[in-house]
Amino acid sequence: MATAHSRSAARLMVAPAVFVLLVWMLIPLCMTLYFSFADYRPMRGIFDAWIGFKNYENFLTSSSFRSALLTTLGMVAGILTITITGGVLLALLLDRPMFGQGIVRILVIAPFFVMPTVSALVWKNMFFNVDNGLFSYLYKAIGLQPFDFLSQAPLFSIIVIVAWQWLPFATLILLTAVQSLDSEQLEAAEMDGAPALSRFRFIILPHLSRAITVVILIQTIFLLSIFAEIFVTTNGAFGTRTLTYLVYQRVLESQNIGLGSAGGIIAVIFANIIAIFLMRIVGKNLDS
Amino acid sequence: MARAITTRKKIMWTALAWGFGLLLFFPILWTFLTSFKTEAAAISDPPVWLFFDWTLENYTAVQERSNYPKALMNSVIIAVGSTLLGIVIAVPAAWAMAFVPGRRTKDLLLWMLSTKMLPAVGVLYPLVLLAKWLGVMDSRILLIVVLMLINLPIIVWMLYTYFKEIPGEILEAARMDGAGLRSEIIYVLTPMALPGIASTILLNIILAWNEAFWTILLTTVNAAPLTSFIASFSAPEGLFYAKLSAASMLAIAPILVMGWFSQKQLVRGLTFGAVK
Numbered sequence: 001m002a003t004a005h006s007r008s009a010a011r012l013m014v015a016p017a018v019f020v021l022l023v024w025m026l027i028p029l030c031m032t033l034y035f036s037f038a039d040y041r042p043m044r045g046i047f048d049a050w051i052g053f054k055n056y057e058n059f060l061t062s063s064s065f066r067s068a069l070l071t072t073l074g075m076v077a078g079i080l081t082i083t084i085t086g087g088v089l090l091a092l093l094l095d096r097p098m099f100g101q102g103i104v105r106i107l108v109i110a111p112f113f114v115m116p117t118v119s120a121l122v123w124k125n126m127f128f129n130v131d132n133g134l135f136s137y138l139y140k141a142i143g144l145q146p147f148d149f150l151s152q153a154p155l156f157s158i159i160v161i162v163a164w165q166w167l168p169f170a171t172l173i174l175l176t177a178v179q180s181l182d183s184e185q186l187e188a189a190e191m192d193g194a195p196a197l198s199r200f201r202f203i204i205l206p207h208l209s210r211a212i213t214v215v216i217l218i219q220t221i222f223l224l225s226i227f228a229e230i231f232v233t234t235n236g237a238f239g240t241r242t243l244t245y246l247v248y249q250r251v252l253e254s255q256n257i258g259l260g261s262a263g264g265i266i267a268v269i270f271a272n273i274i275a276i277f278l279m280r281i282v283g284k285n286l287d288s
Numbered sequence: 289m290a291r292a293i294t295t296r297k298k299i300m301w302t303a304l305a306w307g308f309g310l311l312l313f314f315p316i317l318w319t320f321l322t323s324f325k326t327e328a329a330a331i332s333d334p335p336v337w338l339f340f341d342w343t344l345e346n347y348t349a350v351q352e353r354s355n356y357p358k359a360l361m362n363s364v365i366i367a368v369g370s371t372l373l374g375i376v377i378a379v380p381a382a383w384a385m386a387f388v389p390g391r392r393t394k395d396l397l398l399w400m401l402s403t404k405m406l407p408a409v410g411v412l413y414p415l416v417l418l419a420k421w422l423g424v425m426d427s428r429i430l431l432i433v434v435l436m437l438i439n440l441p442i443i444v445w446m447l448y449t450y451f452k453e454i455p456g457e458i459l460e461a462a463r464m465d466g467a468g469l470r471s472e473i474i475y476v477l478t479p480m481a482l483p484g485i486a487s488t489i490l491l492n493i494i495l496a497w498n499e500a501f502w503t504i505l506l507t508t509v510n511a512a513p514l515t516s517f518i519a520s521f522s523a524p525e526g527l528f529y530a531k532l533s534a535a536s537m538l539a540i541a542p543i544l545v546m547g548w549f550s551q552k553q554l555v556r557g558l559t560f561g562a563v564k
Contacts, residue, residue: 006388010385013381013384016377016380016381017380017381017444020437020440021437024437025406027418028414028415028418029410031411031414090308093304096301097294098301099298099302100306101305104305105309107312108309109547110313110547110548111315112554113494113498113540113543113547114498114543115497115498115514115518115540116498116515117504118518121518121521121522121532122532122536125529125532126529134318140333164315169558172555173555176555176563211563214562214563224407225407227408227500227504247409247412251412260412260413264410264412267409267410270407271407274405275402279401282561283394285561285562286394
């Protein structure tokens with residue numbers, strides 16, 4: 001069907017998309033790469049185009065990098081744990097026969113559509129606030145001292161906010177996977193007297209494993225660049241400074257462009273390591 | 289007897305699922321309720337649930353804040369603009385890749401997706417610099433272009449999967465019946481492609497509306513959309529719960545409604561076909 005004529009027409013049709021993405025990828029990234037080898041601090045009027053790997057050395061050996069890396073890993077791991085466990089359980093629950101399934105689905109999915117700044121501010125003020133937050137009332141109602149979440153457990157608080165936003169995503173995708181499970185196999189196992197837990201362990205979980213992997217990879221890529229939730233709650237204070245936030249501060253707040261750019265490149269490398277795994281799965285599916 | 293047990297089980301699952309559903313939805317419900325309270329009722333101890341003097345004064349107050357209408361306007365223009373611009377660029381590309389696949393189509397698709405994985409901080413300073421140099425800092429056009437670029441891979445990808453589902457035989461049948469290229473496109477392909485394009489537009493407006501990195505860092509006054517308008521409610525204004533709630537509801541209500549309609553597309557658009 002595809003003639004030489006339609007081939008060249010096709011190439012022409014793809015060209016604009018490829019061109020803009022290529023420009024978008026290459027120009028800013030090359031600029032960051034260039035700055036990462038320079039000592040560039042515009043506020044002090046310093047510009048030295050080539051200082052070798054000094055920025056990388058300084059960035060990687062600084063204590064702020066180490067703590068940012070730990071914070072990032074902790075945050076991502078915490079959010080993934082909550083969303084994957086909760087997502088699997090919720091997906092299985094939503095797959096059961098019930099009344100008003102459609103409405104429950106809508107209730108569960110809703111948090112995903114709330115813009116990050118809104119959810120962060122609502123949680124920060126109306127739930128976590130030590131004077132007037134809902135949790136403080138709850139604590140007082142059961143006779144406890146109100147707990148100042150955002151200053152006593154800031155990382156945990158942000159994990160709760162972001163996990164609330166991403167739990168619907170995990171649930172929805174895992175639900176799609178659960179629904180594609182062959183129900184006859186489950187029924188047969190039930191007839192043979194397999195208890196619920198081993199049905200889950202040996203049939204459901206293996207079936208979900210690929211969907212779980214995909215959710216982990218996609219979420220990790222998005223979670224590595226969490227920004228707004230930190231920006232409006234702690235502004236990076238109290239051990240909530242992630243790698244993304246550290247780079248933002250170096251570049252825009254302290255205007256140490258060279259150092260920040262080196263950090264940016266390091267963030268790109270991290271994201272790419274995870275992206276490679278994701279792309280493999282996506283690529284395999286494209287063939288089938 | 290067996291029937292009675294299944295009904296009882298069904299009621300049990302219903303109760304459990306509704307319980308968790310309401311728990312997850314609660315923060316939104318609470319924000320909704322608070323938006324109709326007076327500031328005093330919003331922080332009353334113990335909290336009031338339904339029996340308070342319902343008022344619309346918070347909504348009027350937020351509307352009257354000089355920059356709210358502008359922020360709303362900016363959000364609409366940026367979300368819709370970036371999506372439409374993306375569609376214009378993506379439709380031909382997805383079309384060609386779906387109907388005239390070549391040897392490198394798969395690599396091309398994967399490469400496009402990989403651009404989506406680029407962390408924003410990796411290109412933060414160059415973008416600020418380029419924007420200043422071009423004199424477009426804090427302008428809507430800058431955000432339209434940037435958001436279009438970060439969502440373009442998803443748009444291309446979604447359209448590709450939709451176009452792939454259009455059977456090629458239909459095209460051949462139309463040709464056999466003597467349809468020219470023009471009528472083929474207008475009468476055969478467009479009607480079949482429109483639902484997919486509409487779904488793609490819907491999901492991408494949602495993604496662009498909620499984008500909160502570039503919209504906060506590349507705007508100050510003129511082009512600031514709702515994401516950064518709300519961000520300005522951090523202390524001390526955030527302590528006016530009723531007004532914060534009203535502003536929040538105004539910012540999320542349209543997207544919540546659109547989101548509920550696009551649940552299915554969400555799976556397709558954000559998993560890149562890796563989960564079926």
